[in-house]
Amino acid sequence: MRNRHPHIVCVVGTVALMVLTSAATSWAQAGTEPQAATPVRLSVADAIGLALKASHRVGEFEAREDGTKAAVSLLAAAYRPMVSLLAGYTRTNHVDQFAIQLPGAPPRVIYPDIPDNWRSRLDLQWPIYTSGRVAALDRAAQAEQGAAGKDVATARADTRLDAARAFWTLVTATESVTVVEDALTLVEAHLRDVRNLLVAGLVAPSDVLRAETNRSRRQVLLIEARNARDVAEADLRRVTGLGAMVPIELAAALDGPPPSIPAFDDLLGEARKSRPERQAIALRVDSFAQQRTAAAAGSKPVVSLGGGIDYARPNQRIFPRAGAWKESWDVGINVAWPIFDSGRTKADVAHVGAAERAARQRLAEFDSVLDFDVRQRQLDLTSAVAAIAAATAGVTSATEARRVVAERFAAGLASNTDVLDAQQALLGAQLDRTRTLAAVKLAQARLDRVLGR
Numbered sequence: 001m002r003n004r005h006p007h008i009v010c011v012v013g014t015v016a017l018m019v020l021t022s023a024a025t026s027w028a029q030a031g032t033e034p035q036a037a038t039p040v041r042l043s044v045a046d047a048i049g050l051a052l053k054a055s056h057r058v059g060e061f062e063a064r065e066d067g068t069k070a071a072v073s074l075l076a077a078a079y080r081p082m083v084s085l086l087a088g089y090t091r092t093n094h095v096d097q098f099a100i101q102l103p104g105a106p107p108r109v110i111y112p113d114i115p116d117n118w119r120s121r122l123d124l125q126w127p128i129y130t131s132g133r134v135a136a137l138d139r140a141a142q143a144e145q146g147a148a149g150k151d152v153a154t155a156r157a158d159t160r161l162d163a164a165r166a167f168w169t170l171v172t173a174t175e176s177v178t179v180v181e182d183a184l185t186l187v188e189a190h191l192r193d194v195r196n197l198l199v200a201g202l203v204a205p206s207d208v209l210r211a212e213t214n215r216s217r218r219q220v221l222l223i224e225a226r227n228a229r230d231v232a233e234a235d236l237r238r239v240t241g242l243g244a245m246v247p248i249e250l251a252a253a254l255d256g257p258p259p260s261i262p263a264f265d266d267l268l269g270e271a272r273k274s275r276p277e278r279q280a281i282a283l284r285v286d287s288f289a290q291q292r293t294a295a296a297a298g299s300k301p302v303v304s305l306g307g308g309i310d311y312a313r314p315n316q317r318i319f320p321r322a323g324a325w326k327e328s329w330d331v332g333i334n335v336a337w338p339i340f341d342s343g344r345t346k347a348d349v350a351h352v353g354a355a356e357r358a359a360r361q362r363l364a365e366f367d368s369v370l371d372f373d374v375r376q377r378q379l380d381l382t383s384a385v386a387a388i389a390a391a392t393a394g395v396t397s398a399t400e401a402r403r404v405v406a407e408r409f410a411a412g413l414a415s416n417t418d419v420l421d422a423q424q425a426l427l428g429a430q431l432d433r434t435r436t437l438a439a440v441k442l443a444q445a446r447l448d449r450v451l452g453r
Contacts, residue, residue: 054241
């Protein structure tokens, strides 16, 4: 039956198509719209923990430590016997058989023609005395393993310092942005007051221009402060391995009680005892000493036990030869004593001895520099703590001075320049205090690193 209202069907179809298209678009957008990432709240301890997990340098030194552990296991195996299973096949040319004719008996073949030779052996080798060479190499490998472990501790200490530095730099940059934003708010409020006074004819147009110039400077300073904060945040993300889309919330503030500072002798003693770099150098000195002992044993005898079971066709140890599988065994003691090696052992000892002397000099140099490092970090922390009181007093005085000048300006007793100068002094005092508080945190982190904490 023909449809009497084709235009109605067309309209209904168009509307249905629009509804389906809109629904499909909404579903697609709902499926592709990125979900808001959960903010990560970080304390300095959290940042250090993430940095240790994300550090490739720590992973590199851990892999090297695993290599030294394998080397220790390898040298420990040198004390134990080695058992090998050997097999082989040899094809030889045909030879004339050799036989003996005895009276009243058939000929007896003494040397038959056997071109196919098969041989298998279960072999045992066991060095039972090496003149202390293997033992010295084992002790050297264990010392190197300990040094590799201290290298891992050094990498972890560097990573902790890097994470603390990045964390407190971001906290400082964030606090600086807040300080500049508050200063800009004060400047804009003062600019509105000056403009109102200009309308009332109480100030000159130049006062408005000065206030606008001051606001522009604050805006530039705010842009720079925000850029510094973004750079510090990117640095913290690099250190901790956090993605660029993960929001970060800082669970820390610069304000806090100042740290206590122990005496220099106590700090130096702790540093010499705990610094992993010093421990690594000392262990490598011991490793080189053991290697020198092992090298000196190169001119001494080595005694080893050997033996095995042969199963061959023909078995060369059985006479007369026969084209059949036969077994035999042997056991013996071997002594090797290099009585002349053209100076190889002497050169090896000299080479390792030079490396040992170099390591001892490096340890002495480290101790001489360590004294200065501890003194420097102690003085940095002491001066930073002492500066907190002065910076705080500066902020208090600048705040009160700005308030008094603002009230005098409102009463017509102070000039616009006085207000701008007071605002500038307050901003400088607040930024100085922020930098001083940050200096305390960074100085404490650097002191901890020098002490090997």
